[in-house]
Amino acid sequence: MEPNSREFYKQCAFQKFCNTVLHNEACDTHRELRRHKAKEVTFSDMTLDEARQLHTFDEYFKREAAETVFEKAGKKITPKLLLEAIRTLPEEKRKAILLYYFEGMNDTEIAELFNTSRSTIQYRHKLF
Known part of the structure; x- marks a missing residue:
């Protein structure tokens, strides 16, 4: 066809x-x-x-962060005071706290990093 x-x-x-x-x-x-x-x-x-000339700085939260105050047990805790308190800790506790609270790592990951047991890491960051 x-x-x-x-x-x-x-x-x-x-x-x-x-x-x-x-x-x-x-x-x-x-x-x-x-x-x-x-x-x-x-x-x-x-x-x-x-x-x-191509960059800009966002200062929206700058003033708000400076005014942030936490209250715990009737005491006012500023970010500056918290930073000083963390700096006074021993190096191992400070690292464990920073990794746990600010980097979001869990106890097992931190324990592997420090080559120690998980319970030791849990003890270090829970005391703070």
Whole structure:
């Protein structure tokens, strides 16, 4: 069964139309990429002054963090006071506390890191 020549002509015309559209889209995309590349500047090509103009500092929580005060057993604990208290601890306890509370490590992971038992690590960070 041979296809109708008129149908075949329509299929060829449609295929040519699709190929033309795809070709034009590819050309537009390549032209757009070249245009962006011509305008684009890498950080290594910038001067130090230009690079410094690109950043900003977010100070939204700066004032709020300075005013944060915790109350425990009727005493006011500021972040500065807490930091000083942590600094006065022995090195092993300080590391265990920092890893547990600030790095999110569990007792088993810290014990492997210090090459000691899990109960020892639990004792070190629970006393604080």
